[in-house]
Each structure stands twice: as C-alpha cells, then as structure tokens.
Amino acid sequence: MTSTSPEPAAGPAEADGAVLIRRLEIADRERGFLPLLAQLSSCPDLTASEFAACFADLAALGDDHVILVAEDPAAAPERRILSTGCLFVERKFLRGGGKVGHVEDVVVDAAARGRGLGLRVVRRLVEIAKEAGCYKVILDCTPDLRAYYAKCGFVEKGVQMAVYF
Amino acid sequence: MTSTSPEPAAGPAEADGAVLIRRLEIADRERGFLPLLAQLSSCPDLTASEFAACFADLAALGDDHVILVAEDPAAAPERRILSTGCLFVERKFLRGGGKVGHVEDVVVDAAARGRGLGLRVVRRLVEIAKEAGCYKVILDCTPDLRAYYAKCGFVEKGVQMAVYF
Numbered sequence: 001m002t003s004t005s006p007e008p009a010a011g012p013a014e015a016d017g018a019v020l021i022r023r024l025e026i027a028d029r030e031r032g033f034l035p036l037l038a039q040l041s042s043c044p045d046l047t048a049s050e051f052a053a054c055f056a057d058l059a060a061l062g063d064d065h066v067i068l069v070a071e072d073p074a075a076a077p078e079r080r081i082l083s084t085g086c087l088f089v090e091r092k093f094l095r096g097g098g099k100v101g102h103v104e105d106v107v108v109d110a111a112a113r114g115r116g117l118g119l120r121v122v123r124r125l126v127e128i129a130k131e132a133g134c135y136k137v138i139l140d141c142t143p144d145l146r147a148y149y150a151k152c153g154f155v156e157k158g159v160q161m162a163v164y165f
Numbered sequence: 166m167t168s169t170s171p172e173p174a175a176g177p178a179e180a181d182g183a184v185l186i187r188r189l190e191i192a193d194r195e196r197g198f199l200p201l202l203a204q205l206s207s208c209p210d211l212t213a214s215e216f217a218a219c220f221a222d223l224a225a226l227g228d229d230h231v232i233l234v235a236e237d238p239a240a241a242p243e244r245r246i247l248s249t250g251c252l253f254v255e256r257k258f259l260r261g262g263g264k265v266g267h268v269e270d271v272v273v274d275a276a277a278r279g280r281g282l283g284l285r286v287v288r289r290l291v292e293i294a295k296e297a298g299c300y301k302v303i304l305d306c307t308p309d310l311r312a313y314y315a316k317c318g319f320v321e322k323g324v325q326m327a328v329y330f
Binding site: 033034037040041042043044046050051053054057058067086088090091092093094095096097102104105126130134135136137138139140141142143146149150152153154155156157158159160161162163164165 | 198199202205206207208209211215216218219222223232251253255256257258259260261262267269270291295299300301302303304305306307308311314315317318319320321322323324325326327328329330
C-alpha cells in the first residue's frame with residue numbers, strides 16, 4: 001500500500017477514481033479512522049495501545065475479517081480516510097458448511113458524500129466475500145438506505161431486530 | 166451434559182421444563198441436528214468427518230461462537246435435538262472496541278413448535294451475549310416473526326438486505 005495513486009488526479013471524477021481502496025492499517029488511527037466511525041455511531045477515542053490491541057484481535061481472524069478504507073491521495077501527507085466498511089465471514093453448518101459474509105460499519109465522511117466512495121467500498125467487500133466462497137452477503141440498514149444498497153446488488157430480505165443492554 | 170434432566174417429567178409443561186438446553190456436541194450429528202437445520206434452509210448431510218471438521222472450525226472460535234441445542238430427555242436413547250440457535254460475537258472498533266452478538270439459525274422442530282423451546286434457546290443466547298459484554302444483540306428474520314422475537318425483548322431496528330451468489 002502506498003499513499004500515491006497510480007492514476008493522475010485531474011477533475012473531481014478522476015480524483016475520485018484515484019482514491020485508494022485498501023485494507024485498514026494500524027497507522028490509520030492517525031488518519032481519522034475513529035472520528036470517521038464516530039459519524040456512524042458512538043466511537044470513543046482509543047489510545048494507540050488500545051487501538052493496536054483491537055487491531056490485533058481483528059487481524060487474528062485473518063481473511064474472515066476485512067476492514068477496507070478509502071484513502072484520499074489528494075490529502076497527503078495526512079492521507080485522510082474518507083470511507084470505511086467491514087466484512088466478516090460467518091461459518092455455518094447450513095449449506096454444507098457454508099459461509100455468509102456480513103457487511104458492517106459502512107460510513108462515508110460527511111464532506112465526501114455523493115462521490116460513490118461508499119459504494120466502491122461495499123462493492124469490493126462483496127467481491128471479497130464471493131472470492132472467499134460465501135453463498136450470500138447480508139447487511140442491516142435503515143429503510144432510507146434500501147436504494148443505496150440496491151446499487152450494489154442488494155435486495156431486501158427481512159427485518160432486523162435488536163436488544164440493547 | 167447428560168441425557169437425563171434433573172426435573173421430573175409430568176404434564177407437557179413440566180416435560181418441556183425438563184428439556185435440556187446445552188451447547189452443541191459433536192455427537193449431535195447422530196441426534197438429528199442437520200435434519201433440524203434443514204427445516205430452516207438448505208442443509209445437505211455432512212459425513213462424520215465433514216461434520217467434525219466444521220465443528221472444529223467453529224469450536225476454535227471459543228466463546229465467540231456458541232451453538233445451543235434443546236435436547237428432549239423423553240426421546241432417550243435417541244436424545245433427539247428439538248431446537249437450535251447460534252450466537253456469534255463480532256468485535257468492533259465502535260463503542261470503544263465493543264462487541265455485538267449476532268443470533269443466527271434459530272429453528273424448532275415442526276413437531277415441537279408451540280412449546281416455547283425456541284424462545285428458551287434465544288433467551289439463553291441473549292444472556293450469553295450479555296455475559297460476554299456485548300452492548301447489543303441483533304438478528305434478522307421475516308416480518309411475521311417480529312412478535313415472536315419481541316417476546317425475547319427484541320425490537321425492530323431496520324431492514325435486512327442481501328446479495329446471493
């Protein structure tokens with residue numbers, strides 16, 4: 001991974017095309033990863049060592065847990081993270097020991113919305129799930145995001161229920 | 166784990182109270198676990214070695230992956246499995262490195278429905294998630310099951326979207 005895109009940055013469309021979609025790095029704590037997540041839900045800051053511990057826990061899951069980020073090459077040297085999304089792979093007894101991909105924690109920075117970055121992240125997560133042999137990918141969202149995820153091939157399948165402690 | 170409940174079996178309510186809720190054992194392949202799952206979704210048979218491999222993959226996740234079963238002591242020596250449900254724990258950067266419990270693959274044998282066995286399994290999974298420090302538990306279901314899961318404290322939060330490969 002580098003901070004330099006191989007594509008030239010010209011107009012906004014080209015610049016967006018040059019945005020790098022890559023796996024989360026531990027150094028992304030310094031590139032606004034947690035403040036970005038805080039735009040989605042409660043995300044208190046983690047110290048560098050807390051972040052490293054969480055990163056290690058998730059990295060231990062290998063390809064069963066993938067966090068992608070969209071990095072803005074135009075924001076060098078800060079290399080600000082503009083979007084993120086997560087995939088984890090669940091193994092089941094169903095479907096002959098099948099695998100299901102779960103997409104979670106998709107967010108685009110408020111100042112970078114409308115540029116298709118979230119869709120690029122989600123489409124790549126779906127590709128990764130397919131490559132991993134998942135028979136489906138699922139996610140939960142608010143009803144107003146149905147059309148957004150339909151652009152990535154998702155169809156409505158049911159309702160999400162939750163218990164909060 | 167034993168096949169004998171400590172509670173006496175009298176009328177149906179007491180007999181149901183005596184049903185044992187416990188973690189999946191590898192021997193449950195012989196107790197109808199896969200045919201039970203097949204009542205929920207496609208679940209081809211697995212050979213004993215395939216089942217053992219799948220069991221080992223999931224057991225390696227420790228307390229982050231719990232499959233519960235309801236075993237009927239009245240069906241000894243078969244010890245038929247009447248219901249099952251699964252919890253897996255997802256770790257996040259959100260919520261200070263928080264954990265979310267996902268309930269999956271809940272099913273009750275068609276001949277054992279209406280006895281509250283599925284609710285007992287789900288309530289226990291929710292307790293386990295709480296004990297594990299999850300800040301919430303989520304599941305996806307069809308709209309007609311909203312009221313069923315409301316009995317376990319679940320409220321509707323959103324829509325489930327899916328891509329099938």
